[in-house]
Amino acid sequence: MTRLEEDETDVADLSTTFTGLRFENPFLLASAPPTESESNILRAFEAGWGGVVTKTIGLHPVVNVAGPKTKFLRADNGGTRLSMAKRADTTLMASWNWELISDKPMDWWLPQIARIKKAFPSRILVASIMAGSGDDKELHAWQTLTEGVQDAGADAIELNFSCPHMDRVDMGSNVGKDPVLCSMSTQAVKAAAKVPVWVKLTPATANIVEEAEATFRGGADAVVSSNTWPALPPIDPDTLDFEVHVDGYVSSGGMGGPAILPLSLAKMAQMTQAFPDRAFSGIGGISDWPHALDYFLLGCGTAQVATAAMLDHAIGPNVIRNLTAGMTAFLERNADRGWTTLDDFRGLRRDRIVAQSAIRRASEYHGGHDAEGYAPPSDA
Numbered sequence: 001m002t003r004l005e006e007d008e009t010d011v012a013d014l015s016t017t018f019t020g021l022r023f024e025n026p027f028l029l030a031s032a033p034p035t036e037s038e039s040n041i042l043r044a045f046e047a048g049w050g051g052v053v054t055k056t057i058g059l060h061p062v063v064n065v066a067g068p069k070t071k072f073l074r075a076d077n078g079g080t081r082l083s084m085a086k087r088a089d090t091t092l093m094a095s096w097n098w099e100l101i102s103d104k105p106m107d108w109w110l111p112q113i114a115r116i117k118k119a120f121p122s123r124i125l126v127a128s129i130m131a132g133s134g135d136d137k138e139l140h141a142w143q144t145l146t147e148g149v150q151d152a153g154a155d156a157i158e159l160n161f162s163c164p165h166m167d168r169v170d171m172g173s174n175v176g177k178d179p180v181l182c183s184m185s186t187q188a189v190k191a192a193a194k195v196p197v198w199v200k201l202t203p204a205t206a207n208i209v210e211e212a213e214a215t216f217r218g219g220a221d222a223v224v225s226s227n228t229w230p231a232l233p234p235i236d237p238d239t240l241d242f243e244v245h246v247d248g249y250v251s252s253g254g255m256g257g258p259a260i261l262p263l264s265l266a267k268m269a270q271m272t273q274a275f276p277d278r279a280f281s282g283i284g285g286i287s288d289w290p291h292a293l294d295y296f297l298l299g300c301g302t303a304q305v306a307t308a309a310m311l312d313h314a315i316g317p318n319v320i321r322n323l324t325a326g327m328t329a330f331l332e333r334n335a336d337r338g339w340t341t342l343d344d345f346r347g348l349r350r351d352r353i354v355a356q357s358a359i360r361r362a363s364e365y366h367g368g369h370d371a372e373g374y375a376p377p378s379d380a
Helices: 003-009 038-047 106-119 136-152 179-192 208-217 258-274 289-298 317-333
Strands: 016-018 021-023 027-029 051-053 070-076 090-097 124-129 156-161 197-201 222-225 229-231 253-256 279-283 302-305
Touching: 027 317, 038 051, 038 106, 038 317, 090 258, 106 124, 106 136, 124 136, 136 156, 136 179, 156 179, 179 197, 179 208, 197 208, 208 222, 208 258, 222 258, 253 258, 258 279, 258 289, 279 289, 289 302, 289 317, 302 317
Parallel strands: 027 051, 027 302, 051 124, 124 156, 156 197, 197 222, 222 279, 279 302
Antiparallel strands: 016 021, 070 090, 090 253, 229 253
16 A cells, blocks of 8 residues: 555545435534524535434424523523523523424425425435324324425434423324334334434433334334423522513423533433444534534434524534534544544443443542532541
8 A cells, every 4th residue: 555545544534324324424403493494404504514404394383482482591600690691701501492393384395305405415404304193194194294305305304202392292202202102103104204214302201212212113213312301491580580481471491502411411322322233313412523522432423413503603604613623633633543434433432331330439438528619527
């Protein structure tokens, strides 16, 4: 091999194949308010995202609540106040929203999908869809949506079993908490699907492995997790009103952003350990490449971003630039290990997560007295 050939073999390559689809890079703009617009999705691909997941498409009429749909929770720098009020010298902690799925009908979406794919045929466009699961009519609705979006050109389909604020017991996260509904709905989609089927699971469940197993049993090609976590906004101590409300009332919404990164990693680790040979897409708290690296080291093949992108011109041009540059630099720094692609280190830290009983015990326990924030031990 010549020196030139050796150099070429060491070039970092962010392209990856996930559920049979080739991505120019493993980073996707997640299903969220910014991905409801054709213009935003086109801007996202122009910015460099390897894939985009549309806002969830359904067949049922959708009417959102009055007032703001998405707010951002920030902490005062050097202080203790947590609030959604806009103010200087703060750090983003989380996003919060109670927005429902797209209020645009399927007939509006299909030509949008076709135009997007015509403009960017090499980029991956994933259509997020949702229907009910209570009877044959609803299961057929899943198939109607599937046939529509794939015929329009969607490269894959993501089933929304994770929306955290659904009143219906057979929709959204209520499906993702029920292994039987998970399996039935996935089977219905797979019966009509000609493209890969991903399932986005809710983290708000006792044992997410059970729901993941049910979706794989139903034929899912990949599992995506996590969606936002059920949450309430803070209460204003002066007015005693919730910081987000309509006529003084609020319902549970979904919390995303930096605060959920460790929580979502824990859920993902449970699944990738249980199903090491399956495909997973990680989501939750990603704003820079080390966060995405966490998911890849646990075994994920792709990573999705929402909150950070919303705060960066809606579609995250700076976020995707930092993700790709950071991951490329990481591979180049580790080229001497033979790492030139994500496959070379994917899942490398999955086996480091064990039961607490397997963690080495201390020979001497100080009761936390030598830890930050504790009072010094007494001489008595």
